[in-house]
Amino acid sequence: MSSVNLDFAEELKEYSEDTALECFNCGTCAAICPLVHDNFPRRMIRYVQIGARDKILENSDELWRCLHCGLCTHTCPREADPGEIILGLKRFVVANFRRS
Amino acid sequence: MFNPRDIIETLANNVKQTASPFGIPKFMVNKWYKDINLPKEGEYLLLTGLMYQFTPFIEKSTQYLEKYEGTKMAGLLKYAKYVPSYISGIGLAMMTSRKEKKNAGQALKNIASLLKKSKVDFAYRPDLDNYSGILLYDMGDQKGFVAHAKKVAKKLQDAGIKKIITVDPHTAYALKELFPKYTGISFEVKSYFELLDLESKDCGIEVTLHDPCFFGRYLELSDVPRKVLTNLGISVSKIRNQGEFTSCCGGPAESISPSLSNEIMEKRAKELKEPGKPIIAYCPICLGNLKKSGANVEDLSTLLVRHI
Numbered sequence: 001m002s003s004v005n006l007d008f009a010e011e012l013k014e015y016s017e018d019t020a021l022e023c024f025n026c027g028t029c030a031a032i033c034p035l036v037h038d039n040f041p042r043r044m045i046r047y048v049q050i051g052a053r054d055k056i057l058e059n060s061d062e063l064w065r066c067l068h069c070g071l072c073t074h075t076c077p078r079e080a081d082p083g084e085i086i087l088g089l090k091r092f093v094v095a096n097f098r099r100s
Numbered sequence: 101m102f103n104p105r106d107i108i109e110t111l112a113n114n115v116k117q118t119a120s121p122f123g124i125p126k127f128m129v130n131k132w133y134k135d136i137n138l139p140k141e142g143e144y145l146l147l148t149g150l151m152y153q154f155t156p157f158i159e160k161s162t163q164y165l166e167k168y169e170g171t172k173m174a175g176l177l178k179y180a181k182y183v184p185s186y187i188s189g190i191g192l193a194m195m196t197s198r199k200e201k202k203n204a205g206q207a208l209k210n211i212a213s214l215l216k217k218s219k220v221d222f223a224y225r226p227d228l229d230n231y232s233g234i235l236l237y238d239m240g241d242q243k244g245f246v247a248h249a250k251k252v253a254k255k256l257q258d259a260g261i262k263k264i265i266t267v268d269p270h271t272a273y274a275l276k277e278l279f280p281k282y283t284g285i286s287f288e289v290k291s292y293f294e295l296l297d298l299e300s301k302d303c304g305i306e307v308t309l310h311d312p313c314f315f316g317r318y319l320e321l322s323d324v325p326r327k328v329l330t331n332l333g334i335s336v337s338k339i340r341n342q343g344e345f346t347s348c349c350g351g352p353a354e355s356i357s358p359s360l361s362n363e364i365m366e367k368r369a370k371e372l373k374e375p376g377k378p379i380i381a382y383c384p385i386c387l388g389n390l391k392k393s394g395a396n397v398e399d400l401s402t403l404l405v406r407h408i
Contacts (some may be wrong), residue, residue: 034347067353070317071345079282085384094239094241
């Protein structure tokens with residue numbers, strides 16, 4: 001069972017701009033991403049929106065499949081900056097494993 | 101796929117101990133300028149960021165990562181952080197062929213000669229030419245990146261540097277966008293091809309240009325090399341994904357997952373091969389990665405030097 005952390009958005013502010021709530025889950029990012037893999041990065045952004053902190057940590061390895069190519073950010077119709085959200089999540093996970 | 105934590109901690113330790121992601125001391129990496137005469141003073145500082153010089157070491161380390169990805173040996177990478185960076189770095193440098201190391205500097209010699217030909221007033225100072233730390237930024241080691249970037253920026257600032265010429269998209273992005281944001285120190289940054297003023301007789305050839313993501317999208321500079329080529333009478337084939345919509349070469353994934361990197365690289369190489377023209381890259385990472393696909397690819401500087 002996964003839990004929802006309502007303070008997660010606040011915690012993430014240390015690592016990136018708070019743009020995840022701009023996303024309306026249209027899926028353009030997942031469609032254009034060269035990885036074509038498990039709804040990436042859309043699924044991760046959804047996890048951020050609902051505060052699924054544990055889910056992000058459980059699936060954190062897939063963040064490093066991101067090529068940082070910027071296609072998702074360039075084409076996002078809501079300017080939610082998916083590429084930067086993924087980079088912010090990498091920073092969050094790195095800080096988390098260094099604390100543990 | 102390797103455990104990202106093992107890769108990140110190895111790279112972070114190497115940068116911390118040796119200022120190089122591979123742990124190789126700078127005197128073993130940066131040799132391209134030694135047999136040419138370059139000015140020590142000038143309006144601009146040519147800063148290579150060592151990315152072209154790193155390419156033979158990237159290729160060699162990727163060969164090992166490819167061999168062990170998905171095997172039990174991959175788990176041993178977590179012990180790499182206990183090996184002093186200089187020892188593993190010198191080992192990697194010794195395993196890399198002398199010929200490859202020498203070839204890696206040729207693009208930089210070409211760039212210096214193109215700048216001279218364009219009458220650009222530039223200097224080269226090996227003591228100020230350092231790695232930008234960009235890989236740490238891309239990997240999410242923000243603290244490591246900022247600490248390293250501050251040292252590099254401070255050294256440049258203390259030397260009175262105001263204007264910088266970069267040669268690759270990753271260093272260009274770091275110096276132009278990230279250094280002002282995270283170190284508080286700004287420079288006027290130009291990519292070398294923005295300063296070229298070259299002419300020749302109509303070459304009458306056509307090439308396919310692979311735009312790196314950071315030049316095509318992040319820095320929006322992909323029209324500049326096209327203008328340089330047009331001035332030399334070299335036309336550029338139209339392909340589906342170019343300019344701001346260019347496709348990644350797969351290079352950024354090669355440390356975490358060489359198999360993923362190869363998958364992305366094969367897709368891109370197929371697109372680039374379609375017009376049947378020679379392929380031109382203008383990023384050392386893209387160049388190295390596309391070469392692995394067996395594509396007929398060379399660096400922009402090599403093409404330009406041949407036609408002036």
